[in-house]
Amino acid sequence: MRRRIPLLAVWLVAAAPVVSAPAWAQAPAAAPAPAAATTEQVEPQHLSVRVEPQQVRIGDPFVYEVVLTHPKDHRYELKVPQETGDFEFLDQTRQRQDGPESATTTFRVRMSAFALGAVTAPALSFDVATPQGPRAFSVPGREVDVASTLPEDADGKGADLFDYKPPEEVPIRSWRLVLTVLGVLAAALLAWALFRWWRNRPRHVEVVPRLPLDVRTRQALDALKAEDLPARGQVKDFYFRLSEIVRGYLGERYGFEALECTSSELMTSLRRMSTPGLPEDKLMRFVSESDMVKYARADASADACRDALAFGYSLIDTTYVPPPPPQASDNAAAPRVQ
Structure with a gap:
């Protein structure tokens, strides 16, 4: 049985506008061949x-x-x-x-x-x-x-390539090491010379004039007295110190080695010299007393120690003679008589 299509539907289909398919649904069109980009040639003269x-x-x-x-x-x-x-x-x-x-x-x-x-x-x-x-x-x-870089007979002789060689060390004569060693030696010599000069350089030493013998001896006696050794139980040390002071004074006063002499040698040397004012008996008694305390372990009272110290002061008073003043030089000009 045939179905009939309504007339209105036929008319709508015929009147509908034609809609093209989307670009992705269309068959790809062949791209036009690019024009040959050739540059015209030119010839020089x-x-x-x-x-x-x-x-x-x-x-x-x-x-x-x-x-x-x-x-x-x-x-x-x-x-x-x-x-x-x-x-x-x-x-x-x-x-x-x-x-x-x-x-x-x-x-x-x-x-x-x-x-x-x-x-x-x-x-x-x-x-x-x-x-x-x-x-x-x-x-x-x-x-x-x-x-090729090889010679014609390279195959027979087995020669290496001429232009391709490993780096080689080429010795070059240089005096740098010698000059460096000489410079170090010169610097060392200069430093040594400066050290010698510095060590031996003249130094300004202030010379303090030496005090007279009597002053120096009195100062030594005063220092011994200030220590007061007998009161501290050091009688032996006291006599050792006092004996050295007295012997040192006698040796410098009369010009002999009094510190190195024994007691008998000390008295013998003094008897051979001119010693005006020397109290020989008191000196002999002081020497004997000192030897007993120093070497025989004898005891001495405080009064004995005081008397021995007083003998040291009196020995200076009776025997010391100040030296004469220095005489004027012969070349000194005499005063003019007007």
Whole structure:
């Protein structure tokens, strides 16, 4: 049984606007092929190309020289090659010289090759600025003969490469060590000389005039008296000190070694000298008493010690004679008589 479609539905379908499918639902259209971006070539008025030297050893640099003669309103710039193969691009120089009607531009490109035999250097491309717009120019590569660094008989002799050697220590004569040692020795000698000078330098010593014999002896007796050794039970020490003071005075007063003499030698030496005012008996009694206390361990009372000390003072009073004043020099000028 056939179903009938209402007339209204048919009319709505026919009147509906056409809606395009979304972009993601559409079939991808083929992209138009890009136009070939080619730059018009230009030819110089004159071209000169040479490789110097024609034969090089592997790794050694050579010069690829291109000389272009062109209109003065043209400017050539070298495009540095990106892919050089067995060659290494080192550097380039550009020099332009203008003439009356044309200009000459010289390019010198330094390269080095790392393949043996006859190899072709890479082509050089140039960008050319002209009044008509940018142009291009290229120079095909030139052939270079690359030789080995080994000599011809290297295989037979087993020679090493000439240009690849490990670092070697090269001795260089230098006087630096000798000069350093000499400088150290000179500094040491200078320091030693300064030390000797400092140790032996003249020193200003203030000379204190020596007190007279009687004054010095009285000062020694006063110091012994102030210590009061007998009252402290040191009678033996008291007589030792007093005997040294008296003997020292006698030895300096009469000019002999009284401190080194025994008691008998002391008295014998004094009897042989002129000793006016010397109380010989009292001195003999003092010497005997001192020997008994010092060597025989005899005891002495406080009065005996006081009398012995008083004898020391009296000995100075009776025997000391002040020295005569220094006489004037014979060269002293006599006073003038007016």
